Amino acid sequence: xxxxxxxxxxxxxxxxxxxxxxxxxxxxxxxxxxxxxxxxxxxxxxxxxxxxxxxxxxxxxxxxxxxxxxxxxxxxxxxxxxxxxxxxxxxxxxxxxxxxxxxxxxxxxxxxxxxxxxxxxxxxxxxxxxxxxxxxxxxxxxxxxxxxxxxxxxxxxxxxxxxxxxxxxxxxxxxxxxxxxxxxxxxxxxxxxxxxxxxxxxxxxxxxxxxxxxxxxxxxxxxxxxxxxxxxxxxxxxxxxxxxxxxxxxxxxxxxxxxxxxxxxxxxxxxxxxxxxxxxxxxxxxxxxxxxxxxxxxxxxxxxxxxxxxxxxxxxxxxxxxxxxxxxxxxxxxxxxxxxxxxxxxxxxx
Amino acid sequence: xxxxxxxxxxxxxxxxxxxxxxxxxxxxxxxxxxxxxxxxxxxxxxxxxxxxxxxxxxxxxxxxxxxxxxxxxxxxxxxxxxxxxxxxxxxxxxxxxxxxxxxxxxxxxxxxxxxxxx
Numbered sequence: 001x002x003x004x005x006x007x008x009x010x011x012x013x014x015x016x017x018x019x020x021x022x023x024x025x026x027x028x029x030x031x032x033x034x035x036x037x038x039x040x041x042x043x044x045x046x047x048x049x050x051x052x053x054x055x056x057x058x059x060x061x062x063x064x065x066x067x068x069x070x071x072x073x074x075x076x077x078x079x080x081x082x083x084x085x086x087x088x089x090x091x092x093x094x095x096x097x098x099x100x101x102x103x104x105x106x107x108x109x110x111x112x113x114x115x116x117x118x119x120x121x122x123x124x125x126x127x128x129x130x131x132x133x134x135x136x137x138x139x140x141x142x143x144x145x146x147x148x149x150x151x152x153x154x155x156x157x158x159x160x161x162x163x164x165x166x167x168x169x170x171x172x173x174x175x176x177x178x179x180x181x182x183x184x185x186x187x188x189x190x191x192x193x194x195x196x197x198x199x200x201x202x203x204x205x206x207x208x209x210x211x212x213x214x215x216x217x218x219x220x221x222x223x224x225x226x227x228x229x230x231x232x233x234x235x236x237x238x239x240x241x242x243x244x245x246x247x248x249x250x251x252x253x254x255x256x257x258x259x260x261x262x263x264x265x266x267x268x269x270x271x272x273x274x275x276x277x278x279x280x281x282x283x284x285x286x287x288x289x290x291x292x293x294x295x296x297x298x299x300x301x302x303x304x305x306x307x308x309x310x311x312x313x314x315x316x317x318x319x320x321x322x323x324x325x326x327x328x329x330x331x332x333x334x335x336x337x338x339x340x341x342x343x344x345x346x347x348x349x350x
Numbered sequence: 351x352x353x354x355x356x357x358x359x360x361x362x363x364x365x366x367x368x369x370x371x372x373x374x375x376x377x378x379x380x381x382x383x384x385x386x387x388x389x390x391x392x393x394x395x396x397x398x399x400x401x402x403x404x405x406x407x408x409x410x411x412x413x414x415x416x417x418x419x420x421x422x423x424x425x426x427x428x429x430x431x432x433x434x435x436x437x438x439x440x441x442x443x444x445x446x447x448x449x450x451x452x453x454x455x456x457x458x459x460x461x462x463x464x465x466x467x468x
Contacts, residue, residue, distance in 0.1 A: 034357055038364035089376050097389040098401065108373075113365035120361055131357040138428065139358075159403060160391040172410030175417040182424040189431040251392055256376035260369060319467035322413060326465045330420070330456065334449050337427065338442075341434050345442035349435030 009127060037130050041119050049266040053081040056266075056307055063311040091255035096159060099252065103157030108253075108260040110150030114143045115267045121197045122274045125284050125291040129197065137185050137195040140275060141178075144230070147264060148174040151249050154261070158252035166248025169318055173236060176325035177229035180222045183333030187219035187340040188279045193349050201283040209282035215343060218336040220280045222329060227272040229321070231265065234310040236321060273302035412464045416456075423452055 012033065019029045054069065054077070061068025073079025095104055118140055123129040133139050148170055155167020191210055192200040203210075210216045229236035245251070250261045277283055277298040284291030286298075316324070391398045427445070434441045459465060 030356070031360070034360040035364060037357070038361045041361070042364060042368050089372075090380050091376075092381050092383065093376065094384070094388050096391050097386075098391065109366060109369050112369055113362055116365040116368075117358060117361045120357055131354050133354055133358075156403075158391070159401060161393065161398075164406075168406075168408065168410070172413060175410065175414055179417065179420045179424065182421070183427075186424065186427045186431045189428060190434055193432055193435055195428060195432065246392070255380060256372055260372070322410070322467045323465060326413070326416070326456075327460065331453065334453055334456075337431075338446055338449055341431075341442045341445055344435040345438045348438075 038116075041130060042116060045116060045119060045267045045270075046263070048270050049263050050081045050085065052266045052270060052303065053084075053262075054078060055303075056310075057081075059304070059307050060311050063308070085259060088259040089256055093255040093257060094252075096252050098159045100157040100159065103153045104252075107150045107154035107157055108257050108264075110153060111147045112150075112260050112264040112267075114146035114150075115264045115271060118143050118271055119267075122271065123197055123201050123278055123283050124295050128284070128292055132196060132198040134196060136197040136200070137189060141182055141185065144268070144271070145174070145178060147268065154253065155249035158249070160252050162245045162247070162251045163249050166245045166251070170232065170249060172318070173229055173232070173321055173325075176322055177226040177236075177329070180325065180329035180333045181226035181230060183330070183337055184219040184223040184226065185279070186337050187216055190337075190340045190344050191216060191349055197278060201278060201285070204282040205285055207282070207285065209280065209285065211280040215336065215339040216280065218332065219340065220276075222333055222336060223276060223279065226325075226329065227276065228306060228309065229325070231268045231272050233269070233306055235313045235316045237310075237315060269303065269306065270299070273306065274299045276302050409467055412459075416459060416464070419455070420452070423448075 016026070016029055020026060057080070058068040058076075060066075069077030069080035071077055071080075072083045095101060120130045121133055121136060121140065123132075151170045151174075152167045155163040155165075155170070158164070188200065188210060189195055191213060192203045194200065194203075211220050250258055253261060274295070277295060281298045281302075283298075284295040286294035289297075426448070430441060430445055434445070
């Protein structure tokens with residue numbers, strides 16, 4: 001057990017004693033503690049996104065033989081995204097005249113909030129998880145599917161043809177890739193024998209990562225592809241498709257409202273990679289280094305691969321995207337579930 | 351012991367407050383100079399002729415129906431997935447029959463051309 005989580009839980013119990021000694025109701029303490037946790041996670045997400053956008057721009061620069069950001073904040077342009085965020089904060093906010101105002105305004109909420117909520121179950125270390133919900137995997141599936149509703153609201157509420165086209169594509173794509181994603185998760189659940197994140201992680205301890213166990217490699221690939229589609233990354237970025245739909249569903253958004261879509265997208269990217277690490281790469285399991293560091297290393301490795309794919313492969317056509325999901329990934333997913341079930345039934349789950 | 355799902359509610363509330371706060375902050379410091387051209391829908395410089403809200407072909411409609419089927423099916427799979435390691439061959443054969451029927455349905459939809467996006 002590493003020092004930081006232990007210190008945090010020690011702090012929690014000693015503060016609780018201090019609170020109870022003064023005769024204050026414990027539920028108030030719980031509420032304050034929860035808000036504090038949520039605030040810490042929000043700040044973590046913000047900083048991560050600022051960093052990730054910088055990483056993405058540096059990597060894209062590298063792949064395209066450019067330098068990328070290199071002025072703001074020293075030689076490496078480290079403060080570039082912070083400056084961009086400030087700029088967006090001071091930009092005028094335009095709501096189109098004929099837009100459906102309430103829906104237009106609500107959409108960024110619905111896109112960002114679910115992404116923040118799923119960070120609840122990211123296991124950064126052994127006890128370094130905000131709350132290990134008993135529904136774990138199902139909770140993630142349910143909540144991380146919500147942003148697409150916000151995306152559709154954005155597209156519809158804008159009353160703009162580009163936006164509407166982008167939103168229609170987003171929904172079609174999201175519902176198609178949801179199925180292989182869920183099937184891949186079923187395979188993991190078979191081997192873990194539980195849908196709790198804590199159990200899934202402890203089943204992989206000491207190097208027994210699920211990616212090393214046949215036939216979970218199929219599930220890993222399925223998850224990886226479906227997750228890229230879920231976060232609308234190239235080659236599945238059809239809802240945005242700068243070169244054909246201008247910016248897709250958020251074309252009418254400007255200033256801070258646009259920034260929130262951007263924030264949600266990158267936060268979701270981080271989550272998808274973190275969840276991949278949790279399910280297949282043993283989460284925080286690893287020698288010598290502290291668990292939280294291992295977790296971040298693995299997550300960033302997954303993110304780097306996703307970014308590498310983005311800047312290497314061209315965008316698919318929408319009919320190809322849909323066909324690939326239903327004619328290729330869904331049958332493979334069903335086979336993967338059966339194969340995993342067979343292995344578990346014959347040899348049992350250790 | 352507090353209810354674990356209280357965390358979900360609190361996280362949701364903090365998320366909503368965060369979005370509302372940043373938008374309010376932006377409102378306080380940003381300029382506001384609306385004009386007719388600015389508030390027109392963006393169509394790459396061409397004056398928009400019609401609303402975007404008109405009848406259009408929701409091409410993913412059939413996919414959405416299939417999605418509902420497979421989503422429900424996947425929900426049935428989770429309880430099975432948790433126990434299959436303990437229940438052994440019997441559970442596996444049952445799921446094989448279930449998946450077989452589903453795969454047959456998918457094959458039928460495929461054959462009928464429901465998976466074509468045209």
